[in-house]
Amino acid sequence: MPLTPGTRLGVYEVAAQIGEGGMGEVYRGSDTRLNRTVAIKVLPAHLANAEMKQRFEREAQTIAGLNHPHICTLYDVGNEAGVDFLVMECLEGETLASRLARGPLPLAEAIVAASQIGDALDKAHRLGVIHRDLKPANVMLTTGGSARPGGVHVKLLDFGLAKIRTSEPTRPMSVSVMPTNAKDLTMVGAVLGTLQYMAPEQLEGKDADARSDIFAFGATLYEMLTGRKAFQAKSQVSLMASILEHDPPSMSTLLPALPAALDEILEGCLAKDPEERWQSIRDVVHQLKRATQTASAAGPRPSPGVVRWERFVWISALVLVAAAGAWLGVRTRTPTEGPRALVRFDMPPADGTTWSSEAPRMALSPDGESLVYAAVGVADRKEQFWIRRLDAPDPKPIAGTEATASASAPQSPFWSPNGRVLGFVSQKIGGGADSIFRTVDLSNGFVQTLCELPSNNAGGSLNAEGVAIVASQGSKGVQRVSASGGVPSPVTVLDESQHEVAHLFPQFLPDGRHFLYHARTTNRGEWAVYLASLDTKARTKLVRSDYAQFAAPDRLLYVRGDGLMAQRLDLNTLTLVGEPVLVTRSVASVRPNGRVAFSVSNTGVLAYKTLGDATAGARRLQWFDRQGKPGPALAQPVTAVTLRLSPDGTRVAIAENPPNSDLWTYDLARGIKTRLTSDPAADGDPVWTSDGSRLFFSSNRTSTGAAIFEMPSNGSTAEQVFIKPEATDLLTPLDVSLDGTLLVFARSRGTTDLWWTVLGREAKPVRYGTGTFDVVQAALSPDGRWLAYVSNEAGSAAGSYGFQVMVQPFPDPTGGKLQISTDGGTYPRWRRDGRELYYVDPRSRLMAVPLSVDRGGALQAGSGTPLFQLSFFVVQQPRRSSFPYDASADGQRFLVSLPERETNEVRPITVTLNWTATLK
Numbered sequence: 001m002p003l004t005p006g007t008r009l010g011v012y013e014v015a016a017q018i019g020e021g022g023m024g025e026v027y028r029g030s031d032t033r034l035n036r037t038v039a040i041k042v043l044p045a046h047l048a049n050a051e052m053k054q055r056f057e058r059e060a061q062t063i064a065g066l067n068h069p070h071i072c073t074l075y076d077v078g079n080e081a082g083v084d085f086l087v088m089e090c091l092e093g094e095t096l097a098s099r100l101a102r103g104p105l106p107l108a109e110a111i112v113a114a115s116q117i118g119d120a121l122d123k124a125h126r127l128g129v130i131h132r133d134l135k136p137a138n139v140m141l142t143t144g145g146s147a148r149p150g151g152v153h154v155k156l157l158d159f160g161l162a163k164i165r166t167s168e169p170t171r172p173m174s175v176s177v178m179p180t181n182a183k184d185l186t187m188v189g190a191v192l193g194t195l196q197y198m199a200p201e202q203l204e205g206k207d208a209d210a211r212s213d214i215f216a217f218g219a220t221l222y223e224m225l226t227g228r229k230a231f232q233a234k235s236q237v238s239l240m241a242s243i244l245e246h247d248p249p250s251m252s253t254l255l256p257a258l259p260a261a262l263d264e265i266l267e268g269c270l271a272k273d274p275e276e277r278w279q280s281i282r283d284v285v286h287q288l289k290r291a292t293q294t295a296s297a298a299g300p301r302p303s304p305g306v307v308r309w310e311r312f313v314w315i316s317a318l319v320l321v322a323a324a325g326a327w328l329g330v331r332t333r334t335p336t337e338g339p340r341a342l343v344r345f346d347m348p349p350a351d352g353t354t355w356s357s358e359a360p361r362m363a364l365s366p367d368g369e370s371l372v373y374a375a376v377g378v379a380d381r382k383e384q385f386w387i388r389r390l391d392a393p394d395p396k397p398i399a400g401t402e403a404t405a406s407a408s409a410p411q412s413p414f415w416s417p418n419g420r421v422l423g424f425v426s427q428k429i430g431g432g433a434d435s436i437f438r439t440v441d442l443s444n445g446f447v448q449t450l451c452e453l454p455s456n457n458a459g460g461s462l463n464a465e466g467v468a469i470v471a472s473q474g475s476k477g478v479q480r481v482s483a484s485g486g487v488p489s490p491v492t493v494l495d496e497s498q499h500e501v502a503h504l505f506p507q508f509l510p511d512g513r514h515f516l517y518h519a520r521t522t523n524r525g526e527w528a529v530y531l532a533s534l535d536t537k538a539r540t541k542l543v544r545s546d547y548a549q550f551a552a553p554d555r556l557l558y559v560r561g562d563g564l565m566a567q568r569l570d571l572n573t574l575t576l577v578g579e580p581v582l583v584t585r586s587v588a589s590v591r592p593n594g595r596v597a598f599s600v601s602n603t604g605v606l607a608y609k610t611l612g613d614a615t616a617g618a619r620r621l622q623w624f625d626r627q628g629k630p631g632p633a634l635a636q637p638v639t640a641v642t643l644r645l646s647p648d649g650t651r652v653a654i655a656e657n658p659p660n661s662d663l664w665t666y667d668l669a670r671g672i673k674t675r676l677t678s679d680p681a682a683d684g685d686p687v688w689t690s691d692g693s694r695l696f697f698s699s700n701r702t703s704t705g706a707a708i709f710e711m712p713s714n715g716s717t718a719e720q721v722f723i724k725p726e727a728t729d730l731l732t733p734l735d736v737s738l739d740g741t742l743l744v745f746a747r748s749r750g751t752t753d754l755w756w757t758v759l760g761r762e763a764k765p766v767r768y769g770t771g772t773f774d775v776v777q778a779a780l781s782p783d784g785r786w787l788a789y790v791s792n793e794a795g796s797a798a799g800s801y802g803f804q805v806m807v808q809p810f811p812d813p814t815g816g817k818l819q820i821s822t823d824g825g826t827y828p829r830w831r832r833d834g835r836e837l838y839y840v841d842p843r844s845r846l847m848a849v850p851l852s853v854d855r856g857g858a859l860q861a862g863s864g865t866p867l868f869q870l871s872f873f874v875v876q877q878p879r880r881s882s883f884p885y886d887a888s889a890d891g892q893r894f895l896v897s898l899p900e901r902e903t904n905e906v907r908p909i910t911v912t913l914n915w916t917a918t919l920k
Contacts, residue, residue, distance in 0.1 A: 628868025
C-alpha cells in the first residue's frame with residue numbers, strides 16, 4: 001500500500017508519490033533536519049524479500065560511489081519500522097521519455113544530452129559499474145545545474161539493476177560500505193532490463209558488460225533524434241527477433257537533414273555482436289564533449305567540422321544505448337508478456353496424425369507466429385496441410401489442401417509476404433505427371449490454381465507485387481506467373497555446359513526482385529544454390545548445397561552434410577561474407593529431392609525437425625522371418641539404406657557413405673566387407689546379374705548425365721554400358737532378367753519412366769509403355785513375363801504420395817494391368833518362384849500378396865497379408881531403386897537395413913525463438 005502524506009521515515013516526511021521505479025515507489029518529501037526537498041525511494045512490502053533487499057542495498061552502495069554531476073545524488077539510506085528507503089536529491093523537470101512523447105530533440109540538444117549521459121556512464125564504467133537499465137525513462141531533464149550549451153542538463157537515474165564487475169580491475173569505491181568482493185546478484189542466464197533497449201546478448205541470457213550499456217545508449221540516442229524507437233514490433237516475440245536480427249531504419253532516410261555520418265556511428269553502437277561494437281565509452285566521451293561545443297554553436301546547416309564532431313557524439317551515444325538495451329526486466333515482466341530470451345519448444349503432430357515423411361514439408365509465416373506443415377492421419381491416411389499458431393495449443397487442418405482423386409497430397413508450402421495467402425503444389429493424377437500450383441486464402445478458404453508445369457513439383461514463392469515464381473523438376477528452369485494465375489514464362493535457363501537438370505525451390509528475397517534457387521546437376525557433388533533476378537539474366541553462385549533459405553535481414557541458412565549452417569549474405573554485393581556457423585545438426589531431409597525439414601521466419605523464428613534415432617548414425621543389416629522375429633545381424637555396421645542380395649543369397653551389395661558413395665559387397669557367411677569402387681563420384685543402385693558374376697550400377701562419373709556402368713562382382717575395372725545418356729539424363733539400373741539377356745532401367749529427365757534393352761550388343765533401348773505417369777522402382781518377375789513397378793497412375797489419395805504397386809506383362813505391356821497395393825505401396829520384390837510379391841505399405845508394413853496365373857495366362861493377385869512392421873524411415877517418397885530390404889529366394893527370410901538404435905518415437909518439430917542465439 002502506498003505511503004500516505006505525512007508519514008515519517010526518521011527525519012524525512014512524505015509529501016506525495018511522484019513515481020514508481022522498477023524496484024520501488026518514489027515520493028517527494030522533506031528533510032526536516034536540513035529543511036530541503038528530497039526524493040524518497042521506498043522498497044514496498046510486497047517486494048521486501050531477501051533478494052530484493054540485497055538489490056535495494058546494492059543500489060544505495062552503487063549511487064554512493066558514483067559522485068558525478070549527471071548522476072542523481074544519494075543523501076541517505078535507512079530503515080524505519082521495517083520500511084527500507086533511500087533519500088536522493090529531488091529533481092525538477094521531466095524524464096526524457098516524457099519529453100520524447102512530444103517529438104524528437106533538436107540536434108544540438110540531443111548531442112549535449114548524449115554527452116552528459118556519456119560522462120555519467122564513463123564514470124560508472126571506470127568504477128566497474130554497469131547500469132543495465134539505461135532508457136529514456138531513467139534519464140531526467142532537469143531545470144537545475146550550471147548553464148549548459150543547448151540549455152540541457154541531464155541526470156542519470158535508477159541504478160537498481162546495476163552490476164559490479166568485480167572481475168575487472170577498478171578503482172576503489174568512495175564509500176566504505178561497498179564490499180570489495182560483492183556477490184553478483186544476477187543469476188546465470190537471467191535477463192534483466194527493459195526489452196526495447198536490451199542488447200542481443202542480454203536477450204540470449206548472457207552476461208552483460210559495458211558494451212551492453214553502449215547498445216542501450218545507441219537505442220536511446222536514436223529515439224532522441226528521430227522521435228521513434230529503434231526497435232518496434234507488435235508482440236514481444238517479434239520485438240525480440242527484431243533486436244536480434246534487424247537493424248533500425250537509417251536516420252538519414254527518416255530525417256534527411258541529419259548528418260549522414262550518424263548512421264555509421266549508430267551502426268557501430270547497435271552492432272549485434274559485442275565484439276563489433278564500440279569497446280569503451282571512455283574515448284568516445286571525450287569526442288562527445290567536443291561535439292557538444294560544436295553542436296551548440298551549429299545552425300541547421302553544420303559545417304564539416306561540426307559533422308565530424310557530431311559523428312563522435314553519436315558513436316558514444318549509441319554505445320551507451322547498447323548497454324541499457326541489454327537488460328530485459330524480470331522486474332517488469334508480466335504473465336502476458338512474451339519470452340525474453342532464447343526459447344526452444346517441441347511441436348508434435350496433431351492428435352491422430354503423424355508426419356507425412358521423416359522430413360515433413362513445413363513453412364513458417366513471415367511474422368513467425370504460425371507454422372504450416374504436412375501431416376497424415378494415422379487411421380484414414382488422409383494427408384493435408386495443418387496450421388498451428390505458436391501461441392495456441394492445437395493445430396487446425398487447412399481446408400482445400402487435401403489429396404483428391406485428381407491431385408496428390410500437397411507439397412512445398414510457401415507464404416505471401418503479408419501472411420494472408422498460402423501457396424502449395426500438388427501432383428496431377430490421371431492425366432500426366434504435371435505439377436499444379438495453387439494458393440489458398442487463409443481468411444476465407446478460397447483456392448485458386450496459378451498454373452501447371454510438367455514433371456514433379458519443386459516449390460514456389462510470392463512477392464508483394466503479385467508475382468509468383470514456381471519450379472518443377474523438368475527442364476524449363478524457374479517460371480514466372482501472376483499470383484492471380486496465368487501462363488508461366490521462364491526466368492532461368494538450365495546451363496547444359498554445367499550439366500544442370502533442374503532449377504528447384506525458388507525463394508524471393510525481401511526486395512521481391514532477387515530470388516534464390518537450387519540448381520541440380522548430374523553430379524550430386526555440384527548441386528548449388530544460386531541468386532538471380534527477375535530483371536536480368538545474370539546469376540551468382542552462392543554455395544554448394546542441397547537446399548537453402550534466406551533468413552532476414554541478411555543470413556543464408558543452408559545444409560552442409562548433416563548440419564544446418566548460417567552465413568551472412570551481403571544484399572549489396574550479392575555474395576556470402578564471413579564464415580559459416582553451425583546452427584544445429586541432423587536436420588531431417590529427403591536428399592534426392594533436395595528437401596530439408598526446416599523453415600525460418602522474418603522475425604528470427606526457426607522451425608526444424610531432426611533425425612530421430614531411426615535415421616541417425618550407423619545402421620545394421622539384420623534378418624527377420626515372416627513373423628518379424630529377428631534373426632542374426634551382420635557383424636559389421638553399415639551406412640547403407642539400399643541393399644541387394646546376390647542371386648545365390650551368399651552376398652549383399654550396398655552403397656556406403658552417401659552422397660558420394662562407393663559400392664561394397666558383404667560376404668554373409670564370413671562377415672567380410674569388400675570395397676568395389678573408390679571413384680570420387682557417387683556410385684550406387686547396384687543390381688546383380690543372374691549368375692552373380694557381375695554388377696550393374698549408376699554413377700555420375702561421366703561428363704554427361706548419370707550413366708550405367710558394369711563391373712565384375714570381385715571389384716575390377718568398371719565399364720560404361722553402351723546406353724549413352726543425354727546431358728540431363730539420370731539413368732538407373734533396376735533389374736536384370738534371370739537369363740541375363742535384358743536390363744530394365746529408369747531414365748529421369750524431370751519425370752521418371754522405365755526402359756529396357758538387350759544386353760551384349762548395342763541394341764536400341766525401348767521405352768516401357770506405362771503412359772505419361774511418373775514411374776519409379778521396378779522388379780522383373782523370375783520368368784521374365786511380368787514387371788512390377790511403382791507408379792502414381794492410380795491416383796490414390798491415401799498415402800505414399802499417390803504411388804501404387806502395379807504389375808504388367810513384359811516386355812510388351814499390352815494384355816492387362818494389375819494393381820497390387822490397395823492404399824499405396826512402394827519397394828516391390830518377387831519371390832524366386834514368382835508365386836508371391838512383397839511391398840511396403842504406407843504404415844511401414846511389409847506386405848505379401850499371393851500370385852497365380854489363370855488358364856488364360858492372366859496374372860491373378862490374392863489379398864495382401866501384413867508380415868511385420870518395418871522402420872518408419874523406409875516410407876518416403878519413392879526413389880528409383882532405393883530398396884531398404886530384400887527377400888530370400890524362398891520368401892521365408894528378409895534382410896533389412898535398420899538403424900543401429902531402433903525407436904518408435906515420432907520426433908517433434910523443434911521451434912526456436914531467436915535462433916541466432918544458437919550461433920557459436
